Amino acid sequence: MEGLNTVGLVEVLTLDGLDDVVRVLRDQGRKVIGPIVRDGVITHDEFDSVSELPHGWTEDQDGGRYRLVPTGTDEVFGFSSPSTSWKRYLYPERTLLIRARRDNGTVEVVQPQPDAPAVAFFGIRSCDLVALGILDRVFLDREATDPTYAARRSDVFIVAAACNRPGKTCFCASMDTGPTPRSGFDLSVRELHGDGRHEFLVEAGSERGTELLATIASRRATTADLDTAQALHGRAAASMGRRMDPQDPPLAALDPDHPRWDDVANRCLACGNCTMVCPTCFCNATEDSTNLTGTEAERWRVWDSCFSIDFSHLHGGSVRSTVKSRYRQWLLHKLVTWHDQFDVSGCVGCGRCITWCPVGIDLTAEITALATPQQSAGRKGVPS
Amino acid sequence: MTPRMYEVVARRDDLPDTVTLTLAPVDEQCPTPAIGQFNMLWAFGIGEAPISLAGFENGHLIHTIRRVGAVTNSLAASTTGDQIGVRGPYGTGWDLTRAAGRDVLVVAGGLGLAPVRPIITELFANRSSYGRAVLLVGARTPDALLYRDELEQWRGRLDIEVEVTVDSATPSWRGDVGVVTRLVERAPIDPENTTAFVCGPEVMMRFAAVSVVDRGVPAAEVMLSLERNMHCAIGHCGHCQLGPEFICKDGPVVPWPRVKPLLRVAER
Structure with missing residues (x-):
């Protein structure tokens, strides 16, 4: 399995085992955010159990086109690139920067504490995980760190999910950003599905990922499991609908x-x-905005x-x-x-x-x- | 991203649409600015605008503001005792250390005289550290000349050459008429031993930089102060980009060779 360059635990879980992962994360007080079906698309939101994930759905994506399509299977991660990215959970569409009050010409400015709920990203794709690393370079810049992004990013528990079914608009393989997550996760899941089998190969990528995985009922991954995962990776990488070589053209x-x-x-x-x-x-x-009497003002950052x-x-x-x-x-x-x-x-x-x-x-x-x-x-x- | 409050302690009307405000900290003050840097000035409930420092004296910030939109209209309407928010200082400054021992050529157009004013202040403060000093100023009309009193005072000095040109003159005008690049052609400098600082409208700066280099000044010794839309001033909002440059932090002062190919492209 590509990505096994960490020394973390590699286990095989059932669907119930995967649900246990969600339960443990929720027990840690985290909002668990993952892919869900809503309004005819796969988007992300908080969920309670893996039964709410897009079982049996994939996406037909092309230029200017998005349709949900049944896979005819009970795959959980049979889709590719959900309609929304994850950036809004770290970098919200709207962020309050300051609140100010003016009284007799004297202005008092208050910077609100960053709102940073404990969350887990469940089922983030490799492309989107690489994207978080790119946003880190913008908002965690040493000379100018964004407090909201930093507070939200510092403790996110990341459960990545490798892609088995890339879409027609996918080209992560040519960009060298997928389809299998390589780093930056606590746990990484690959769905092993077919021939009557429905299991999840789970690799730990961090100490806390290893600790969590050790608490879940599972079996040790065999060489055959890893070979299956490697074959799925190869098949996914070869079935990208698009490609872009970052070197050619220069x-x-x-x-x-x-x-x-x-x-x-x-x-x-x-x-x-x-x-x-x-x-x-x-x-x-x-x-910027004020109240009607002009005594209170707010500054918001918006996308x-x-x-x-x-x-x-x-x-x-x-x-x-x-x-x-x-x-x-x-x-x-x-x-x-x-x-x-x-x-x-x-x-x-x-x-x-x-x-x-x-x-x-x-x-x-x-x-x-x-x-x-x-x-x-x-x-x-x-x-x- | 949180402004510190400053109080307007002096206000001067320079031109019908331009004022100079002197700001003193109400409480905590911003770090000491380098010459050529800018601040984000905040009008309560209206917004922020990037305004270069026209001076820094005894902890007081001096900002010259032209009314061009909602924020600058509000800032320019401030009177003594009003409070204005300040974030900064931001950006790269004019690097006067590289001009030590060399001739200094300053070319300013219109409101571009404000950001180069601290250079003139520095020249006079350490006059022996520099060679010849030349200030070339262009304006649309004699009535549109910024800091006219100071220009007349500087022009009376014997340790700086000050030339002023206008696009269209009035009968009482005794200076030059024409674009500022024509003054570059006859500026009394030793070109190879000159560092040039240019600020004004972008098209003026492009022509000025070309004419300064044509005079024989090394291109790397020509500095420009660029202007772009800015919201954050810390490289997070993306508005100020010019090619790879974030003008808020990689600029506003940039060496001409670095931006020359970028400014060549329309609407880059």
Whole structure:
């Protein structure tokens, strides 16, 4: 099994054993958050027992398309990339930054304590787990640590789940971010299903993961179990619907004046869906408000998108007033300048931006087109 | 992300849309700024705006603010005794150490005179540490000249060359007319031994940087102070990005060669 580079315990659990893991985490006082079916999609929310997980459901995902489809089996983890990422549990859509009161011209400012409930992430995919590590580089920066993110991140118990059925928009294998979790988890689960069998190979990736696993009724994994898991990994890695090679084309050489940017701008609605569903997009805006008498004020941090025209607003107008420039900012940031800023790609290959784009823009296809050199217009009338 | 409160202890109306506020800490003060850095100024219940420091004197922050939106309108409406929130200082400053012993060329356009004002203060404070000092200032009209009293005072000094040009003159104007790059062409400097500091509208800075380099000043010795939308000032909000640069922390002061290829691309 890929990922067995830790010295943790490897055990085989039944479905009841997996439910015991949930029970122990809940007994620790944690909210256990995992994939659930709601409103016609698989999303994440708190749940009490594994019976609430998406048994028998998979997803049909493609550019601008998402449908729940029955697998005809009782697989628990038969889906790929749920509709939402996990970032909102560490980096909420709205965060109160300060509260202030003004009395006779004197202003008093209070910074609220971060709201950081004890949680467990149950069933997080490898791509999304890598994404958390990427967000860590943004919000746990030594010179500027975000208190809310830090408080929430520090104690999350992570139960990862390897993918057996990647979707048509998945490309984690080519991004080297999946389909099997390698690190950053307390426990990692691979569902072993078929031929009348329904078990879960569980690997501990931390001391507390090992301790928890040791309390669950299970059997020691055999070589045959590990071989099965390895075969499932190989099959999943080979069945990705998309691919993107981060080295070929060399993304740093992408031409900012390439005519393809005009082409994609004609399709892009600048709706910002891709940035909302992206597990690593972190941009935000700060919003102020007051009560009606102007004596109390609040500042909130809210998710923002580089696709909005206000995003780059300066007096006199926006820096990026065209959709072309905004799409280019998003793609070049995600795939190119992210490396300069954080020594890592901003893309983990989850494919959500393809699925949830209303017009099905596919960044893997755009990259391929952008890598084909074409004569570009350049910028006229200014010194270069 | 929590502002410290400052009180407006002096207010000066520079131009019809521009004021200079002197701020004193109400309680705890922000760390001492380096010249060229900026603060996030907070108008209660309205919002924050990044404003460069036009001076730092006896623990007082000096900020020159132009009314361009809701936040700056509110800040600029402040009067003596009002309180303003301050976060900062943030960003890179003007690196005057690299200019030690060299000629200093300062090029400012419009409101860009505010962020370079601390350079002039430093030059006068340690005048013997630097070679020749040249300040080139451009404005749209004589009436739009910022810090006119100080400019006239500096122009009367014998240890700095001050040249001022306007895009369109009035009958009483006795200075130059034209773009600031024309002043660069005849600035009395030893180009190879010059460090240049440029601040103004972005298009002006691009042309100015090119003309300074054309004069023979090494490109790496040309510093620009850039402006972008900023919400957090600590590299978390993403608004200020210019290619790989977070202008809030990798800037606002950047060496010209680093941003030249980025500024070449429209709407980058």
